[in-house]
Amino acid sequence: MSEFQIFSDGAADIPSNVKKQYNIITIPFYVSLDQKTYQKEIEELPLSVFYDNMIQKNIFPKTSLPSVQDYIDFFTPVLESGKDIICFTITDTLSGSFQSAMSAKQILEENYTQRKIYIENSYAATGSQYLIVRESARMQQSGYDIDAVHSFVQKAKFDSRIFFVVGTLTHLEKGGRIGKVAALSGSILNIKPLIVLANGEINKAGLARSRKKAMLKLSELTKNYIEQNHFSISDFTLTIGTTNTPEEIEVFTEILKSDLPNIEMIEPFQIGATIATHTGPMTLGVCISKKFECYL
The missing domain is CATH 3.30.1180.10 (Hypothetical Protein Tm841; Chain: A;domain 3)
Structure with missing residues (x-):
């Protein structure tokens, strides 16, 4: 059974301690407070600064999704190490993150033909996406393979x-x-x-x-x-x-x-x-x- 890495885009709002516990890698969105400069959420723009600007300064921020290249940059080292990938995105009705990840998958599959890459449209966001990712990680730690996790997601996303x-x-x-x-x-x-x-x-x-x-x-x-x-x-x-x-x-x-x-x-x-x-x-x-x- 091949090892696999769980990814999620940043829309899942997974707490840092949970990411560490289950070895989940998140791919951040970008946020702009001035509609000019975009910063990676949390990594470059702390939530305290974000909320201070939104509430105290009455700013309406803008977001930008992870690019195809962002996904490629995150996925490539994992594929190089011989692991498969399952990546969760916010529902495609609210963002193009799923399509970015799918485009990255299609590009990478040409060079990594022996690896499995599942891109999961979670049909969810924030906490419900987080819970689906968390359950998938629990499955992984319980010994289930990537195909079993993929099958679980196809059902769970409709019940969240x-x-x-x-x-x-x-x-x-x-x-x-x-x-x-x-x-x-x-x-x-x-x-x-x-x-x-x-x-x-x-x-x-x-x-x-x-x-x-x-x-x-x-x-x-x-x-x-x-x-x-x-x-x-x-x-x-x-x-x-x-x-x-x-x-x-x-x-x-x-x-x-x-x-x-x-x-x-x-x-x-x-x-x-x-x-x-x-x-x-x-x-x-x-x-x-x-x-x-x-x-x-």
């Missing part, structure tokens, strides 16, 4: 979900994710829009009149999704993601534990610049994905 609330609809409107009328209505009414990311698509999931009510509704949406599809709560792993409101995590955790008592909750994570550029600050979400054992 993110339910989240944003501070305002302004960033989603500027990014073309919603219309101007919807953004204006949300601002005038001071409502908290709830959104779901499922099967690679962003859709409205409801409204709430306060942050606390938004948390309650997000937990309810998560529970309903699991129950209505006749899944078992214990089949899922859950994590909470936030942009810049860590003080909300404790309250949200208790709400989720009450509604989903048997779910496995792993440590919360901070939503990175790639996603926050489009959602804006004050974003809070619950991310779930099935454990690989459910598909065996």
